[in-house]
Amino acid sequence: MAAEPTAHELLRKHRPTLDQALEAIRTRAYWSPHPEHPKAYGENGSLDAAAGKAAFDALLGNRLDLADQPGIDDWVGGEVSPYGIELGVTYPHPDIDVLLPAMRAGQRAWREAGPELRAVVCLEILKRISDRTHQFAHAVMHTSGQAFMMAFQAGGPHAQDRGLEAVAYAYAEQVRTPEQAEWTKPQGKRDPLVLTKRFTAVPRGIGLVIGCNTFPTWNGYPGLFASLATGNAVLVKPHPRAVLPLALTVRIARDVLAEAGFDPNLVALAAERPGEGIAKTLALRPEIKIIDYTGSTAFGDWLETNAHQAQVYTEKAGVNTVIVHSTDDYQGMLSNLAFSLSLYSGQMCTTPQNLLIPRDGIATDQGHKSFDEVTADLARAVDGLLGDDARANALLGAIVNPDVKARLEAAAGLGEVALASREVAHPEFPGAVVRTPVIVKLDGAKPDDEAAYMSECFGPVSFAVAVDSAADAVELLRRTVREKGAMTVGAYTTDAATEQAVEEACLEEAAQLSLNLTGGVYVNQTAAFSDFHGSGGNPAANAALTDSAFVANRFRMVEVRREA
Amino acid sequence: MAAEPTAHELLRKHRPTLDQALEAIRTRAYWSPHPEHPKAYGENGSLDAAAGKAAFDALLGNRLDLADQPGIDDWVGGEVSPYGIELGVTYPHPDIDVLLPAMRAGQRAWREAGPELRAVVCLEILKRISDRTHQFAHAVMHTSGQAFMMAFQAGGPHAQDRGLEAVAYAYAEQVRTPEQAEWTKPQGKRDPLVLTKRFTAVPRGIGLVIGCNTFPTWNGYPGLFASLATGNAVLVKPHPRAVLPLALTVRIARDVLAEAGFDPNLVALAAERPGEGIAKTLALRPEIKIIDYTGSTAFGDWLETNAHQAQVYTEKAGVNTVIVHSTDDYQGMLSNLAFSLSLYSGQMCTTPQNLLIPRDGIATDQGHKSFDEVTADLARAVDGLLGDDARANALLGAIVNPDVKARLEAAAGLGEVALASREVAHPEFPGAVVRTPVIVKLDGAKPDDEAAYMSECFGPVSFAVAVDSAADAVELLRRTVREKGAMTVGAYTTDAATEQAVEEACLEEAAQLSLNLTGGVYVNQTAAFSDFHGSGGNPAANAALTDSAFVANRFRMVEVRREA
Structure with a gap:
């Protein structure tokens, strides 16, 4: 459980943003707390362009700072930027028989934190990511091949918006049922039946996020934050060509969780060796109860057909x-x-x-x-x-x-x-x-x-x-x-x-x-809090980013009732 | 589209009940609009005990009045009451290549009716069912083997409560997204980007309800009404030993739909010959996009594994x-x-x-x-x-x-x-x-x-x-x-x-x-609007009755956006 002062501080800091996000998904008017302009960064703890570039450069050729993850049996890497440079960053390769049990250890405290505290911890993670938007922009650019400005916007504020949107939906969904209810049923002339009922949102287990090459953060954050905000642990398996943006994300999430008094192993990274296909192994593990996937139709269909122990959310190929x-x-x-x-x-x-x-x-x-x-x-x-x-x-x-x-x-x-x-x-x-x-x-x-x-x-x-x-x-x-x-x-x-x-x-x-779009909005762009990305109703994707169907089955509501 | 006076009348009549149901699922306090006491019936159009019994008796030995269903290729039956009497009622056996396309014909108008009108049409169906609670009590008794009073309560008001609860969740879920939004994104000194967005809840297709022997209405109504209220057509495939209560339900639903100006084929019955196993055939049809099933673990698992084209909601066996x-x-x-x-x-x-x-x-x-x-x-x-x-x-x-x-x-x-x-x-x-x-x-x-x-x-x-x-x-x-x-x-x-x-x-x-239940509430009883039936998080069931996860994926939200 988080130390009270930390929890209080996080609530004070982020509850207003959460409330704005909840209002935005209700009205679907324009809203974003994450600035799109590179010059907006550099104050209040955020990195400016030079500092972000330097922070990115400092990563190259080194092990990413994730040595505290349990069950590391190797360090693997090999990303080559579509712009031609070798990143040379290496990441933990997991012994999953060690890592998965370790990820469950902190789940009780994370569940007991409740929806609101989980939400603001997630918002703190997003805030720290936002502060490093310039660093992320280079990481996204040199893994996806996006031009800098697009990597900055789509990989930064727009991805953060999608993450925040998922947190808002997850929070709203969990608090639709009250924590407690008194139930009094009249019995004519006899005394009424009276029960006290307590309702607790419980997680499903470990969520697996299988990242894609082109939009590692934008497509990865909705599932990551939806699962985490609903009390699950999250294992992030990035695309082997786009590890860095999600590895940085995992590093930040672990830091924030630990600082808030939770087990950092609630979020972990699974990098893989070339051709290893670790996603297939992970997807069938009994501990994995949720899978978020963006990628080919073939593997998406395979997940939907085979990973029966998990809720599977896929975005696959389509013809627009x-x-x-x-x-x-x-x-x-x-x-x-x-x-x-x-x-x-x-x-x-x-x-x-x-x-x-x-x-x-x-x-x-x-x-x-x-x-x-x-x-x-x-x-x-x-x-x-x-x-x-x-x-x-x-x-x-x-x-x-x-x-x-x-x-x-x-x-x-x-x-x-x-x-x-x-x-x-x-x-x-x-x-x-x-x-x-x-x-x-x-x-x-x-x-x-x-x-x-x-x-x-x-x-x-x-x-x-x-x-x-x-x-x-x-x-x-x-x-x-x-x-x-x-x-x-x-x-x-x-x-x-x-x-x-x-x-x-x-x-x-x-x-x-x-x-009839003829101005500055394009068919291929969607805005979080307002546009749905995909519908979940045709073969291109079985889920939409983000609606309540995307979050409502990541947790279950357990009721404990007793006579009053 | 419904004639305006009908729609207006249904809204006037049922909107207050819908609002109470919405409030009940929010507070989870005790509430029910359906009286539990047999003597409460007999006025305001409802059948009293004698009339209900007579209405039940009149069904015995006859074809159920469903001859208006398209694609009837046979009349089948053979229910024998656990109390020893042969019911002798026969029901339409479908040519599914005729019936399924016919069920889609009315879907556009049903979609265009919108969430509120669909909800009150569902409430009118429930009201007509409620009026016939005495008749249903005998039908449930002589198919499930429940004693009369239990058949009356669990098969009548409690089942109707569960149906209404599903309608309330379905309505709430569909109106979480506004019908329309204005989206204005500032562009610094340039004109803002302005879009008008329209959001429409669209159905998935045809929902299949596979009924059970012991609680045909109680277990059947949540899926039936959740699918119908979200704009889908619903095909009801009862357990061969418990057809009558659901066949009566289908008859009433068809009448109400037609009176409200909709295609009655939005709800239809599929009865089967002994040993035919029509559920397996239906479950794999591409038109079937949603399946609600109560029964054995073996068939529930089969549905979850094989009916990939559908959202599958199962309640299976468990050990309590x-x-x-x-x-x-x-x-x-x-x-x-x-x-x-x-x-x-x-x-x-x-x-x-x-x-x-x-x-x-x-x-x-x-x-x-x-x-x-x-x-x-x-x-x-x-x-x-x-x-x-x-x-x-x-x-x-x-x-x-x-x-x-x-x-x-x-x-x-x-x-x-x-x-x-x-x-x-x-x-x-x-x-x-x-x-x-x-x-x-x-x-x-x-x-x-x-x-x-x-x-x-x-x-x-x-x-x-x-x-x-x-x-x-x-x-x-x-x-x-x-x-x-x-x-x-x-x-x-x-x-x-x-x-x-x-x-x-x-x-x-x-x-x-x-x-520590020691009074008049029992571990095996759950109350709609307050208790969740199952959790959807352990092998006994993959869904809970009723939460938003039970309804949120039965429709999708389609957005049409254009420059303002």
Whole structure:
């Protein structure tokens, strides 16, 4: 149990933020306590740009400071930045027969702390992470390949927002049932039956977070904080190419837990040797009761099918569609789409892949545009956006791994190339693989083309798919979501009937829809506290970030009743 | 969409009840809108005892009025009451390739009705069921074998309470996210980003309710109403021996839906031929997205392992334990336990099976009692409770099926019999199989005995298990819950340390605990709106009735966002 002064201090410090987060998830208006601008950091204990860079540099070539973890049988590493540098950081490899039992030792005290204290301890962890946002930005950049500014924002404040959102949902869910109730049942003329009931949120056990390469913190924090806030211990198994951001997170969480009087082993890291596949072993351990996974459909499906002892939350592959039917802001549409296709080289689970465009062209504020004109204009918009190498580098980041590069190179052979990919030199990191996106024209009616557009081609590849009509587009959208899943759907249309048809398809297939975005919000971006990331209702993901279904089954409510 | 006057009328009529239910699940104080006393019925459109009996009698030997269901390819039946009479009612057997598509036809309008209208339509269904409580009482009695008063209460108001509770949770969960949000993100000196977001609760598809023999309505209503209230269609597949209560429910639901302007096929019945095993076929159909099941562990595990396309909620077998350590109300304890063991011949998933009693005896307000004295006194208490045949019949009901009878008969061979079972003649139904419970002494330390007490022996069989100490009892409790699951745990102790140890075991193994019950509340009874039925955290059940985890994943929230 935490020392009282510590608990009191944490409550005083973080309860107002928790309350704001609870209000935000209720209204879903804009809110974030985590500044997006790099210059906002450097005061009140947070690292500024130089200090963050120095803190990152100090990690390189060293063992990460996790020697206090129980059951370390080796130190492993080998991350190579998509920007070409070897990180040289090593991490604890666990003897899981030692580590897992050790992680359970502190669970009683963590359970007894209750939902509110757990929440503010989680908020303190997030605060410490936030203070090191500049350090995290470099760690995320050099594991995911994101450009610095994106690594800073998506890997920093946006990820922290998603973590905080999960804490808020977890807290709200646990306190929906009162801690105690008096139950008095009338018995006519006899004395009433009177019971006192006590309700306690109890954890399931150990949560396993299986991290991904592209968004280690953003995709990792929701599950991590949802499980921790509901009283579970959490074992973090990062992607072998993106260990550092989550290892830093674990280090901070352990420090905060210990300072608050809890067992630091409530959070631990499991790094692995190349090709070891430790996730598969961990996922079937009886101690693991919750699994959060982001990655391939194959392994996600395997987890859902085999890890029966656990609650399994997966985000897998999908095929995202944008229907381009008509617009009253042709330039805005092109700019918006060009940005969406370019951001982080399309290496987001939310990036559009298939642009469904009527083969007879579309109506716009600049007159009718043929299919070829639309694709050519979009290609020009991307070219214009990325024409300057400095801006291209700032937007594209680096190709995260050789598989993505191979897919990009193969894509040009799938059809007529509307926009060819080009290499971009990186001024600071000559080893970075930076490529502009490719756009390939396909015909929605050709079976050969279908094989391409109905598969996820993760990376900077999109398909301009010619369709017969708006109805044809909606039908293909519907089939794509149902069969392949989708994290996002976009549509451009000025026609009310088409808009309604797209909406209905998205409602029936449970896909999140962005309509007619022409400004500074993009289909591939979601904001914590307001947007749901995924729906959990189509094959791309079995959970949404974050709703109450994401947290409500991570704990159980145990009742003890006695006569009053 | 419902005609406005109907919707308005339903809201006016039921919104206050919904609000009371929402308040009850928040405070978990006593509340019920459904009278427990048979004499409370007969006014305001409800059937009194005679009318209810007549309505039941009118069903016998006839086709149930469900001929309007699509895809009926046969009429099947064959229920024989545990009281010996053949019901002779027949029900639609579905051509599921016709029925399942027909059930989807009305889903859009049902989705568009929204959470509030769906909730009050569900409340109208419950109101019509409540009005027919006397009819349902006979239907439940003559399928489950419950005695009339229990069939009346557990099959009537208590089941309706559980249904209403599920509606309340479902409603609360769907309206946690607002229907619409304005999202305004500041952009420094530039114009803010402004989006309008609309959030819609969308159903998963068709929910399948697989009913059980012993509590067709009580165990069936939570899943049925949770799925329906969240916008899904619901296909009800009753236990072949307990079709009538759920078939009546389906009939009423279809009537109410149609009157409210919705497609009656949103709720349908699937009866089956003897040995057909239609549940297995239905459970794997792609249209079935939710399954609620009460029954054997074998089939529950099969569903959890194989029905990957569905959310699966199961209540399976368990081994319920009562630790008898010490008491300051020996007579109260014996009376309370005697009642728990006798009610409905122990054919409740919540009935205690293993009574763990220290072999050195226990401390009581009447002095030290040896193990043999406790078991003999408990046997006498049961005998006293059931000494009068009329009272025995009113409490025991009938043995539900031959398997239970066979287990009861075999139990006497498992150890020394502390209380022998006896036959009780039923004055009205000579064909009824009525038996008093058997209590068998076992030794917790003997491996041969362990095979008996570590298996569920469903029916009027309990084991007085000698244990070495309180610590030994707690350890055995813990192991039993972990390995076999438990719907309930009871304990009698005046020792604070023992009480704490039992509580800790229940918190760690996620079992619901009743402490020192000596009055008119029994370990095997739970009250809707206040008590959780099961925890969902041990092998006896993967869900609790009802919490938000039970409802939150039956729908998904789809967001449509556009620039403001």
